[in-house]
Amino acid sequence: MSSLRAEELSLSIAGRRLCDKLTVTLHAGENWVILGANGSGKTTLLHAFAGLRAPDGGHVSLDDREVGGIPHRVRARTIGVLFQDPEPAFPATVLETVLTGRYPHLDRWQWEGKDDYRAVEAALAAVGLEGLAQRPLATLSGGERRRVEIATLLTQDAPICLLDEPTNHLDLRHQIEILELLADRARRPEHFNIGVLHDVNLAARFGTFGILLFDNGECLHGPLSEVLNRANLERLYHCRLREIHDQDTVGFLPL
Amino acid sequence: MNRRLLIILILLAVAPLAMWFALSQGSLNISAAELWQALRGNPDNATANLVIHELRLPRALSAFAVGGLLALSGALLQVLLRNPLADPYILGVSGGAAVAALLSMLGGLGIGWVRGNAFAGALISMFLVFGLSRLGTVWTQNRLLLTGVVIAAGWGALISLILALAPSAQVQGMLFWLIGDMSYSQQPAMALMALVAGLAVSMWFARALNLLLRGENTAAALGENPTRLRIIIYLVASLLTAMAVTLAGSVGFVGLVIPHILRLLGGSDHRFLLPACVLLGGGFLTIADTLARSWTAPVQLPVGVITALLGVPVFLLLLVRSR
Numbered sequence: 001m002s003s004l005r006a007e008e009l010s011l012s013i014a015g016r017r018l019c020d021k022l023t024v025t026l027h028a029g030e031n032w033v034i035l036g037a038n039g040s041g042k043t044t045l046l047h048a049f050a051g052l053r054a055p056d057g058g059h060v061s062l063d064d065r066e067v068g069g070i071p072h073r074v075r076a077r078t079i080g081v082l083f084q085d086p087e088p089a090f091p092a093t094v095l096e097t098v099l100t101g102r103y104p105h106l107d108r109w110q111w112e113g114k115d116d117y118r119a120v121e122a123a124l125a126a127v128g129l130e131g132l133a134q135r136p137l138a139t140l141s142g143g144e145r146r147r148v149e150i151a152t153l154l155t156q157d158a159p160i161c162l163l164d165e166p167t168n169h170l171d172l173r174h175q176i177e178i179l180e181l182l183a184d185r186a187r188r189p190e191h192f193n194i195g196v197l198h199d200v201n202l203a204a205r206f207g208t209f210g211i212l213l214f215d216n217g218e219c220l221h222g223p224l225s226e227v228l229n230r231a232n233l234e235r236l237y238h239c240r241l242r243e244i245h246d247q248d249t250v251g252f253l254p255l
Numbered sequence: 256m257n258r259r260l261l262i263i264l265i266l267l268a269v270a271p272l273a274m275w276f277a278l279s280q281g282s283l284n285i286s287a288a289e290l291w292q293a294l295r296g297n298p299d300n301a302t303a304n305l306v307i308h309e310l311r312l313p314r315a316l317s318a319f320a321v322g323g324l325l326a327l328s329g330a331l332l333q334v335l336l337r338n339p340l341a342d343p344y345i346l347g348v349s350g351g352a353a354v355a356a357l358l359s360m361l362g363g364l365g366i367g368w369v370r371g372n373a374f375a376g377a378l379i380s381m382f383l384v385f386g387l388s389r390l391g392t393v394w395t396q397n398r399l400l401l402t403g404v405v406i407a408a409g410w411g412a413l414i415s416l417i418l419a420l421a422p423s424a425q426v427q428g429m430l431f432w433l434i435g436d437m438s439y440s441q442q443p444a445m446a447l448m449a450l451v452a453g454l455a456v457s458m459w460f461a462r463a464l465n466l467l468l469r470g471e472n473t474a475a476a477l478g479e480n481p482t483r484l485r486i487i488i489y490l491v492a493s494l495l496t497a498m499a500v501t502l503a504g505s506v507g508f509v510g511l512v513i514p515h516i517l518r519l520l521g522g523s524d525h526r527f528l529l530p531a532c533v534l535l536g537g538g539f540l541t542i543a544d545t546l547a548r549s550w551t552a553p554v555q556l557p558v559g560v561i562t563a564l565l566g567v568p569v570f571l572l573l574l575v576r577s578r
Contacts, residue, residue, distance in 0.1 A: 052475055076478030087470030090337065092523055100466055104478035108462065111526075156477065 002063055002078065002159060002190050003027050004049055010057035010217070011044050018044055020217030021058065026209075028159075031186040032194040033203040033224070036213030037237055042196040043084055043164055045213065049194060050081045050162050062160075076104035080158035084165050084196075086149055094140070094148055095133040098123060101155030116155075123154035126181060128174070142169040150178060161185065163195035167202065175199075179206045200252050204228055212236055259527040262520055266534035270319070273538040277315035277545040278307060282552055313441045317502055318544035318558070319537035320446035321437070322509050324499035326536025327453055329510030330528055331492040334464050335485060336400050342511035343496040346403030349505040350410025351380025352497065356504070357417045357429050366439050369432075370501050377497030380406060385489065394482065396471070399489070435506030435559030437544045442502075449498040454533055456491050460484060461525040468523060508562040509536050512570045519577045539566075 004026045011018045018041025026032055026049075034042045047053040048060055051067035060067045062078065080101075101123070102116045124130050127147040137145060146169040153161060166182060167175040183206045186193040197203045203210065204224060211221040212232060220227055230243050233252055240255040279290055285303050293300065293307040328343040336345070343349065355376025359369040388394060388402035418429060431438070457464075463484055466474040471481040499506070513536045514528065521527055543561040550556065 050476060052472065072475060072480050073478035076476060079476075081472075081476035083472055083476070087337075087472065090334075090339065090468045090523055091518070092468065096465075096522065096524065097469065100469060100473075100477060103462065103466055106462070108459070 002192075004067070004160065004194075005061050005064075006049070006058065007061070008058035009048065009055050009060060011041055011048055011053075012056050012217075013041070013044060017217035019213060019219050022211075022219050022221070023058075024211065024221045026192060026194060028190045028192050029187060030192045031183050031206060031208045032192070032211065033207035033209075034194065034196045034211045034213065035200065035203060035233075035236060037215075040213040040215070042213060045211070046081075046162050046164055046194065046196055050079055051075055052081070073104050076156065076158065078158055079160045079162060080153045080156040082149055082153050082161065082163045082166055084168065086145070092137055093133070094124070094129065094135050094137060095120060097137060097148055098133075098151045098155050101152040101157075104156065119155050119157070120151070123151040126154055127151045127178065143171060143174060146170055147174065147178070150182075159188075159191045161191075161193045161195075163193060165196050165198065167197070167199065175202065182206075200228070200233060204250065204252075259521045259524070259531075262517070263527065263531055263534070266531055266538065270534050270538045270541075273541040274315055274319070277318065277541050278311050280545050280549045281306065281311060282549075310441075313443055314437060314544065314548075315541055316443035316447060317440035318437055318541045320443050320450050321440070321499045321503045321506060322513075322540025322543075323450045323533040323537035324446060324453065324495045325506060325510035325540070326513035326532035327450070327457065327529060328492045328495040328499070330514035330525070330532045331457060331464075331488050331495075332510075333514055334467050334525070335488045335492065336396050337468070337470070338396075338400065339515065340511075341400075342507075343492070343499070344505055344507075344510070345407065346384050346399070346493070347380045347407035347410055348377045348493050348496045349500045350407045350414065351383070352377040352500040353433060353505060354410050354413045354417070355379075356432055357414060357421075360425055360429055360432070361417060361421055374497055374501040377493070377500055380410065381490075381493040381497065394485075396485075399485075431557045432504040434557040435504045435562070436555075436557040437503050437506075437547070438555055440502050446498050446502050449495065450533065450537075453491055453495045454529060457488075457529050458526070460487065461529055464488070464525040465523070503558070506540065506559045506562060508559070508566045509540055512566050513539060516570060516573055519573050 006022050006024050009022045010020055034045060036042050044053060048055050051070060054068055062070065098120045099112055099116065102112055102119065124133060127150050129144065129147055129151060150166065161182065163182065166178060170178060179202060182193055185191050207224050210224045210227050211219060212227055213219050214236060230241050230252065234241050242253045242255055244251040244253060279285060283306050289300055289303045290307065293303045298304060325343050332341040332343060332345060333339060352373040356369050356373040359372045384403045384406050388399045418426060421429060463479045466477050466479050467481065467484060474481045514532055517528055517531045517535060521531065540562065543565055544558045547556040547558040547561045
């Protein structure tokens with residue numbers, strides 16, 4: 001039974017407290033979203049969950065094991081991370097990039113085999129990039145490159161996916177397709193996602209649970225149906241919102 | 256996949272050809288048959304035997320080792336710093352070696368001392384950059400790069416100072432050392448061993464280097480400890496450079512361009528790139544050094560001039576043709 005647990009987790013950057021004594025447990029089958037204003041610590045929290053950043057207080061544990069203490073390769077088989085912005089890389093083809101997702105599954109001297117190439121093909125097809133395997137990354141658009149990153153994450157095939165603004169650079173159609181694809185994964189046994197999103201309406205549509213990061217390290221978490229309301233969001237983003245009811249869904253628009 | 260294998264096979268064939276070329280060229284004409292006999296240790300032709308075993312073979316092997324060391328070190332540093340402009344000398348290793356070597360020449364020490372001090376100077380520079388770049392907060396690529404470049408600039412100033420103060424009779428020898436010269440490279444054993452060991456260690460991390468190309472965070476998320484990897488790569492690349500510089504001075508261009516040529520030809524998978532760098536770098540410098548000693552014979556040119564004269568047009572051609 002895989003679960004990620006933050007216990008009394010505190011994070012700060014440059015003397016500013018981002019999250020103060022957060023205690024929350026994330027279970028399989030759930031699709032979490034982290035919401036907050038710019039600079040509220042969403043990415044930092046996500047990196048703490050990934051074990052890429054040591055907490056300033058408290059613990060993050062994966063099935064009762066301190067997540068930062070798990071060897072990198074073992075951890076990479078369970079936790080996959082989609083970064084907000086890929087670091088500018090040396091020239092590489094789409095195939096070379098997506099194949100790196102297989103890294104934690106292969107031994108040191110093992111070459112990628114037929115199965116790995118099949119996994120790459122399937123991942124590229126899933127994000128709508130079939131046939132582009134041999135293209136250099138530099139010839140792709142921003143949205144296509146984002147989907148290459150997502151294909152790499154799919155190839156890594158980790159049950160827990162940490163997604164930092166997965167819809168960056170994506171057009172409307174691909175935003176929905178990719179979020180649907182990722183939400184589907186979270187419904188598999190032992191799988192779950194944690195995603196940072198800026199679009200409240202997408203969060204409401206695809207998420208099931210939420211963590212809201214307010215100023216001064218205050219955080220609120222729970223089922224989205226409870227925490228996602230106008231009062232909370234107005235306090236979160238410091239702006240007035242309009243609530244729009246359409247059949248059984250609620251949308252929020254800034255005034 | 257197949258293309259990479261083909262490139263490796265071609266390079267494997269080219270390396271002995273380069274050796275053959277190096278052994279057969281020189282002021283003494285040695286025919287192919289005589290060369291073969293001499294290589295097999297047949298003592299009939301004493302002169303040919305002497306020239307091959309005492310002069311040309313050690314020098315050709317030295318050139319091969321130095322070329323391989325530099326190309327391998329360059330490939331490693333380009334990933335480490337994630338900077339295509341990185342070459343084996345960018346972090347000041349050769350500067351430290353040069354200052355020590357030039358001071359030894361100024362003091363009138365023999366070639367053995369010049370070598371030993373050059374190696375010591377390279378190591379001092381390596382630890383200096385390593386230590387200084389780790390002071391302060393986080394150890395990042397940029398911090399390492401900046402520290403190295405600044406230390407290299409410092410060495411550069413000292414080199415100019417020594418050149419300005421040195422008696423003019425010594426300046427030419429110093430310049431040859433700075434450009435890279437193989438005239439005194441007759442003991443290739445250490446360098447060859449370093450080359451084999453360096454290749455073995457870096458092949459151990461070849462797949463991890465593919466991750467590092469995509470960035471530190473990505474590497475960490477996909478299962479590598481980037482800090483550990485970076486320390487190892489830095490030390491290996493610096494030691495390889497130190498070894499090469501000790502044997503031949505700072506031969507330019509090989510370490511910068513050979514990795515790029517191979518990336519253009521066969522992609523950036525380091526399991527292919529690293530051994531290919533050793534073969535092409537070694538073969539290239541062997542040929543360049545043969546030209547350096549036979550082109551304007553009996554005057555010997557510093558090999559660093561030839562590497563650049565040959566390499567620049569080849570690289571530009573490839574760059575233009577690759578879309």
